[in-house]
Amino acid sequence: MQRISFLLQKIGQLAENGNGNAIETDLMMDYTRQLYAELVEYRSKIAADKIIAPEPVNEQRTAYYTPVIPPVNEDKPTIIELTVENIASNASKREDEEDEETDIRTTIGINDKYQIISELFGNNKPAYEAMIDQLNSLDTELEALEWLQDNLYFEYSWREDSEALMILHSILHRYYSGN
Numbered sequence: 001m002q003r004i005s006f007l008l009q010k011i012g013q014l015a016e017n018g019n020g021n022a023i024e025t026d027l028m029m030d031y032t033r034q035l036y037a038e039l040v041e042y043r044s045k046i047a048a049d050k051i052i053a054p055e056p057v058n059e060q061r062t063a064y065y066t067p068v069i070p071p072v073n074e075d076k077p078t079i080i081e082l083t084v085e086n087i088a089s090n091a092s093k094r095e096d097e098e099d100e101e102t103d104i105r106t107t108i109g110i111n112d113k114y115q116i117i118s119e120l121f122g123n124n125k126p127a128y129e130a131m132i133d134q135l136n137s138l139d140t141e142l143e144a145l146e147w148l149q150d151n152l153y154f155e156y157s158w159r160e161d162s163e164a165l166m167i168l169h170s171i172l173h174r175y176y177s178g179n
Contacts, residue, residue: 004042104136104172104175108171120168121156135175141175
């Protein structure tokens with residue numbers, strides 16, 4: 001609280017004695033930023049205590065401080081109840097995230113996705129999505145590579161030296177080695 005009082009005093013001095021030049025204005029802005037940061041920190045300390053205790057009276061103050069006590073609302077859940085609810089919610093989110101991790105789509109970056117769609121499927125997004133769905137149903141990298149060889153290489157005229165095909169193979173390797 002002393003720091004806040006000090007900053008207010010400095011800002012007041014600059015406002016009273018200032019000539020309005022740029023340096024004093026910048027200094028006042030800097031003090032104002034520091035004051036704001038101090039007030040935010042002070043407010044977080046108050047919120048942690050839940051009840052704002054009155055300050056000791058300072059003779060230099062011109063206004064009196066009135067303590068603010070938040071009303072108790074029994075209809076609202078307590079912090080402990082909210083924390084328990086939040087933990088349960090996060091647990092279900094983690095389960096959903098684990099389900100998403102079994103989808104190969106999470107392994108494919110956005111740039112790789114568009115390169116694969118463009119170069120391997122001639123911008124045919126439904127064909128790409130069908131391939132992803134099929135790959136998700138397979139259990140091993142070998143099964144995936146055999147399925148691609150048997151079903152898509154010839155149909156879309158994929159070349160072994162295609163950069164997009166090499167990217168797809170590295171994605172498959174990462175995905176299946178992670179399971």
